[in-house]
Amino acid sequence: MPKQSMREALAVARGGVNLAGYDPEDRPLAPSKHNRDLRNDDASLREMQKKLWAEGTAGSERRILLVLQGIDTAGKGGVTKHVVGVFDPIGVQYTGFKAPTKTELRHDFLWRIRKQLPIPGTIGVFDRSHYEDVLIVRVHELVPESEWRKRYELINEFEKELVDGGTTVLKCFLNISFDTQRERLIKRLDRPDKHWKFNPDDLTERGFWNEYQLAYSEMLERCNTEYAPWYIVPSDHKKYRNWAIGELLHETLSELDPQYPNPPLDIPTLKEKLAPPN
Amino acid sequence: MPKQSMREALAVARGGVNLAGYDPEDRPLAPSKHNRDLRNDDASLREMQKKLWAEGTAGSERRILLVLQGIDTAGKGGVTKHVVGVFDPIGVQYTGFKAPTKTELRHDFLWRIRKQLPIPGTIGVFDRSHYEDVLIVRVHELVPESEWRKRYELINEFEKELVDGGTTVLKCFLNISFDTQRERLIKRLDRPDKHWKFNPDDLTERGFWNEYQLAYSEMLERCNTEYAPWYIVPSDHKKYRNWAIGELLHETLSELDPQYPNPPLDIPTLKEKLAPPN
Numbered sequence: 001m002p003k004q005s006m007r008e009a010l011a012v013a014r015g016g017v018n019l020a021g022y023d024p025e026d027r028p029l030a031p032s033k034h035n036r037d038l039r040n041d042d043a044s045l046r047e048m049q050k051k052l053w054a055e056g057t058a059g060s061e062r063r064i065l066l067v068l069q070g071i072d073t074a075g076k077g078g079v080t081k082h083v084v085g086v087f088d089p090i091g092v093q094y095t096g097f098k099a100p101t102k103t104e105l106r107h108d109f110l111w112r113i114r115k116q117l118p119i120p121g122t123i124g125v126f127d128r129s130h131y132e133d134v135l136i137v138r139v140h141e142l143v144p145e146s147e148w149r150k151r152y153e154l155i156n157e158f159e160k161e162l163v164d165g166g167t168t169v170l171k172c173f174l175n176i177s178f179d180t181q182r183e184r185l186i187k188r189l190d191r192p193d194k195h196w197k198f199n200p201d202d203l204t205e206r207g208f209w210n211e212y213q214l215a216y217s218e219m220l221e222r223c224n225t226e227y228a229p230w231y232i233v234p235s236d237h238k239k240y241r242n243w244a245i246g247e248l249l250h251e252t253l254s255e256l257d258p259q260y261p262n263p264p265l266d267i268p269t270l271k272e273k274l275a276p277p278n
Numbered sequence: 279m280p281k282q283s284m285r286e287a288l289a290v291a292r293g294g295v296n297l298a299g300y301d302p303e304d305r306p307l308a309p310s311k312h313n314r315d316l317r318n319d320d321a322s323l324r325e326m327q328k329k330l331w332a333e334g335t336a337g338s339e340r341r342i343l344l345v346l347q348g349i350d351t352a353g354k355g356g357v358t359k360h361v362v363g364v365f366d367p368i369g370v371q372y373t374g375f376k377a378p379t380k381t382e383l384r385h386d387f388l389w390r391i392r393k394q395l396p397i398p399g400t401i402g403v404f405d406r407s408h409y410e411d412v413l414i415v416r417v418h419e420l421v422p423e424s425e426w427r428k429r430y431e432l433i434n435e436f437e438k439e440l441v442d443g444g445t446t447v448l449k450c451f452l453n454i455s456f457d458t459q460r461e462r463l464i465k466r467l468d469r470p471d472k473h474w475k476f477n478p479d480d481l482t483e484r485g486f487w488n489e490y491q492l493a494y495s496e497m498l499e500r501c502n503t504e505y506a507p508w509y510i511v512p513s514d515h516k517k518y519r520n521w522a523i524g525e526l527l528h529e530t531l532s533e534l535d536p537q538y539p540n541p542p543l544d545i546p547t548l549k550e551k552l553a554p555p556n
Contacts, residue, residue: 057474058474080366081368084367089372089403090359090374092367093372094367096368182552192540195539195541196538196539198543203548203551260471260474263476265473265476265478270478271467276460
């Protein structure tokens, strides 16, 4: 039997999605229960990124967009630090999306997203994204249902456009349990150096846990396309979460298999021009 | 005698600047000739960056703009990879400025620069910058002298505005010798995995070496302000160059001395709200 890929292991099941069926404590494909065994091949990740970047300088349109979604404390920041952090900053474009500004709200919901799309050769990282427009917007009824409901299809069309333009869209939903969120919020309260991360509004949001689970489930179902599938990353174990996303990136980059451009260079002539004067 | 700081050691001398007086092989403040002794305190850099970022989420306006200038092969990419790469990507905004687009050319030269300015709490990195508008633009006479000459003052005013708004502007000129550039270009020709970096136009630019030295000298003289001084980083030794810039960042961050925000939190009440139901 061929070895299962991380993408297969974390794929969303066909049909209706009920998040209750996805265990946040799972560790699919993990070689063992030992966290120390969970190490990505960072050197290889960096090498492939370098080649992707090199291709981009030579006209390739290929790029990656890593979309991170998940409730507060799910680990979007941790993935950025530990996984995205292995790459050369020259080829990384990180964007954290906050509540939209007044100006952004006067445009359609994809307007501010489009402005942050990664350029060729780079890995764009969206810490929250256009999906907030079917998540927080839905949970708090910031626009009428008739409007947010249209967005699933608009998002699918938008992502199709990205894929057609050379972007590999890698969407990760960081799945944590209600109890894990409690533990992490309490930890923030116990450590003065983490107080700044604590927003009392987070507790209000936590009160909408079930509504968010429902909104995530529908997002995972409606926007799980062939060309831009969702991956559900069990995220109660931080090490596992980071390792799994590193592996998703490794598989994605391996499949893209970027190569150094090989421009036609007249090496002898160029070297002669570079020779020091006699 | 108090220990000299890296900022003092790499400062531009008062009065007229002649780059010929700055040895690209120098290693000021290096503890020895051994490259292995040149290690920044990365943990401390990361910790201070984290605090700077934390401050930014709580309303602080402080941020850093690292400007990297230097002729081709001087090592702007190397600094990005090895020095900027130690930071958490959440707080890094890297921009590589290429030849301006047609649209950008229809605006004033600072228009595209302003769009990439770092937000509070982050470290912005400009790999080339508004200084190209008094460098390549001058060397190739892309605009009349009467126009680029005005830009020194415009740049000084622009940087004053940034500093007044909470940005620490850290400008590094990577100083390499004519011979070192030759060696590095030859290395690119010798290694097939580096061919993509070789642009035959680089040789044309190399032909303007003296004109560039003059343009750099005047930039270093005219835009070396109290509030946004230039540092001349001897860059013939890559390890030294990276270490020196890491030290400049360390000094800058230490002086900013960012602190974790300490929001007023009613911890007992918040913990009670988080308690699991009985």
